[in-house]
Amino acid sequence: MKTRKKLIIGLLFILPWLIHLGVFIGYPIVISFYYSFTDYSLLSAPEWIGLDNYKELLNEDDVFKIVVKNTLWYVIVVLPLNLIVALIIALLLDNKIKLLSFFRALFYAPHLLPIVVVGLVWRWIFNGEYGILNYILSSLGIYAPPWLASPSWIKPAIVLVEVFLVGQLILMYLAGLKNVPEEIYEAALLDGANWWYRVWKITLPMISPVIQFNLITQLISVFQVFAIPYVLTVAADAGYPVGGPGRASTFYVMYIWEKGFTGFRMGYASAMAWIMFIVIFLLTLTALRLGRRWVFHLGE
Amino acid sequence: MISKFSSSYHIVFKKVKIARLMLYIILILAGLMFFFPFFWMISTAFKRIEQCYTKIPVWIPKPIILDNFKEALKWIPLLRQTLNTVYISFMGAIGTTIASSLSAYGFSKVEWPGRDILFTITLSTMMIPFSVYMIPLYIIYRNLGFLGSFLPLWLPYWFGGAFNIFLLTQFFKSIPKELSDAARIDGCSEFDIFWRIIIPLSRTALALVFIFHVVFMWKEFFLPFLYLPRQDMWTLSIGLQALQGGTIKAPWNVVMAAATLISTPLLLIFIFAQRIFIEGIMMTGIKG
Numbered sequence: 404m405k406t407r408k409k410l411i412i413g414l415l416f417i418l419p420w421l422i423h424l425g426v427f428i429g430y431p432i433v434i435s436f437y438y439s440f441t442d443y444s445l446l447s448a449p450e451w452i453g454l455d456n457y458k459e460l461l462n463e464d465d466v467f468k469i470v471v472k473n474t475l476w477y478v479i480v481v482l483p484l485n486l487i488v489a490l491i492i493a494l495l496l497d498n499k500i501k502l503l504s505f506f507r508a509l510f511y512a513p514h515l516l517p518i519v520v521v522g523l524v525w526r527w528i529f530n531g532e533y534g535i536l537n538y539i540l541s542s543l544g545i546y547a548p549p550w551l552a553s554p555s556w557i558k559p560a561i562v563l564v565e566v567f568l569v570g571q572l573i574l575m576y577l578a579g580l581k582n583v584p585e586e587i588y589e590a591a592l593l594d595g596a597n598w599w600y601r602v603w604k605i606t607l608p609m610i611s612p613v614i615q616f617n618l619i620t621q622l623i624s625v626f627q628v629f630a631i632p633y634v635l636t637v638a639a640d641a642g643y644p645v646g647g648p649g650r651a652s653t654f655y656v657m658y659i660w661e662k663g664f665t666g667f668r669m670g671y672a673s674a675m676a677w678i679m680f681i682v683i684f685l686l687t688l689t690a691l692r693l694g695r696r697w698v699f700h701l702g703e
Numbered sequence: 704m705i706s707k708f709s710s711s712y713h714i715v716f717k718k719v720k721i722a723r724l725m726l727y728i729i730l731i732l733a734g735l736m737f738f739f740p741f742f743w744m745i746s747t748a749f750k751r752i753e754q755c756y757t758k759i760p761v762w763i764p765k766p767i768i769l770d771n772f773k774e775a776l777k778w779i780p781l782l783r784q785t786l787n788t789v790y791i792s793f794m795g796a797i798g799t800t801i802a803s804s805l806s807a808y809g810f811s812k813v814e815w816p817g818r819d820i821l822f823t824i825t826l827s828t829m830m831i832p833f834s835v836y837m838i839p840l841y842i843i844y845r846n847l848g849f850l851g852s853f854l855p856l857w858l859p860y861w862f863g864g865a866f867n868i869f870l871l872t873q874f875f876k877s878i879p880k881e882l883s884d885a886a887r888i889d890g891c892s893e894f895d896i897f898w899r900i901i902i903p904l905s906r907t908a909l910a911l912v913f914i915f916h917v918v919f920m921w922k923e924f925f926l927p928f929l930y931l932p933r934q935d936m937w938t939l940s941i942g943l944q945a946l947q948g949g950t951i952k953a954p955w956n957v958v959m960a961a962a963t964l965i966s967t968p969l970l971l972i973f974i975f976a977q978r979i980f981i982e983g984i985m986m987t988g989i990k991g
Binding site: 406409412413414415416417426428432435507510511512516517520521523524525526533535575577578581623629633634639655656663677680 | 741756814817948
């Protein structure tokens with residue numbers, strides 16, 4: 404009896420969340436799978452077309468191929484870069500330095516700005532003619548490319564902006580680093596361990612849960628990049644709805660949006676979303692499986 | 704003996720000193736790179752247009768003008784969009800604070816079968832990419848007639864959010880069991896315990912959830928972009944990107960002035976609530 408009463412009370416407390424789970428997450432996920440097998444223009448009811456969306460995506464849609472390449476390039480470059488840069492900065496900060504709070508705030512601050520602000524400031528910095536970056540480059544005698552107008556240089560520009568935003572990762576690493584007990588380092592020092600050994604054999608394993616957490620959360624968010632490339636390249640007179648010069652910076656979610664919301668092909672867009680979901684799901688699973696081997700939990 | 708010690712001591716001391724110097728140099732260089740865009744945004748915001756579009760950059764504007772800020776008001780209906788942004792931010796923050804704390808209480812302070820499984824499911828929803836369910840969600844809102852209003856941007860949060868539930872559950876779990884047990888013996892209902900004991904003890908965590916949501920919504924671009932087609936409903940972020948994405952582009956000094964204006968509330972919150980912010984994020988790092 405007691406248990407039953409507690410069950411009801413517990414469920415009552417989480418009732419809002421249960422509704423959220425069902426209505427705002429669960430049902431949409433299931434129904435989007437259904438939509439992916441339909442042609443749905445919103446003007447009329449969804450029409451079942453079986454695997455046609457998937458066939459078209461994989462065989463006929465040339466833009467899709469470019470979009471997939473762009474997104475894969477982006478993930479392979481930005482994911483490790485963000486994780487490593489943030490880790491290095493966190494390791495540097497974890498040294499009892501003066502003005503720690505100042506530096507920490509400085510590295511985190513960009514993450515706090517509205518993302519459109521970040522995009523626009525960098526859009527100005529990257530400006531081909533009057534941008535400050537090209538001025539610095541040319542006065543150093545280095546080639547100053549028309550960053551945002553060039554299909555070859557737009558991607559590196561986007562990468563640079565994303566690195567600017569690693570502040571949150573840095574803080575996460577710092578939290579993990581703070582939790583490493585001093586005694587371990589002291590013992591290692593007494594044993595004559597040098598800095599490299601300390602970092603590789605002690606620090607990294609001790610913060611491996613944080614590394615894994617960051618890896619997974621970043622994986623999920625990096626695949627869905629949208630705002631920065633959009634703001635860097637948006638132009639009313641461009642020949643494409645979203646995504647930079649010649650589709651060079653059209654990424655996956657941008658293309659989903661384009662097909663679904665400007666092209667009125669919700670079914671097609673849903674199929675795209677599910678392909679991405681499966682890829683992310685498999686990668687996350689892999690990260691978790693691998694984690695069981697190299698993630699070290701204190702107290703195990 | 705003494706001189707032998709002191710010479711090797713000096714060598715080690717010097718090595719450490721050089722290493723530390725290099726550490727500071729790298730940090731300062733990296734810091735400058737992170738700081739520069741802020742500096743450049745503000746510098747451009749106070750410039751006359753000729754000093755903006757020149758081949759040789761003007762680092763510090765002379766004279767410093769305020770006109771760009773007034774100009775920005777002509778390009779962006781600042782008041783309207785600020786109200787819109789404030790509205791959805793605060794409405795969502797209030798909702799998520801209430802709903803997430805209720806849910807967190809259910810996940811932490813009440814023992815019921817299936818609780819931990821459901822909690823794990825809750826956590827795993829954070830790993831589902833939004834793109835997977837964004838289309839049906841849009842269609843649901845459309846069918847409910849929500850698309851002409853702000854509802855899609857704040858209503859869902861009145862049913863809780865996975866991250867906030869996670870944060871608050873961990874926090875509530877750290878409140879000693881004895882407090883709730885004693886109250887139960889005294890005949891308090893679970894809701895009483897929630898309202899009179901747990902909530903007052905959780906002020907910091909609740910403030911954190913609230914502020915985080917306000918900041919999150921203020922910064923956000925994609926969600927308003929998705930759900931707000933009508934120009935008079937635009938948030939500040941959408942209005943801002945229209946300065947370069949619209950048919951007529953605003954000059955860069957005006958754009959930077961607008962950007963500075965829009966960022967200021969967030970930076971102010973950060974300066975005053977810095978502690979809460981950094982502690983909050985680091986708390987998730989530890990629990991994560």
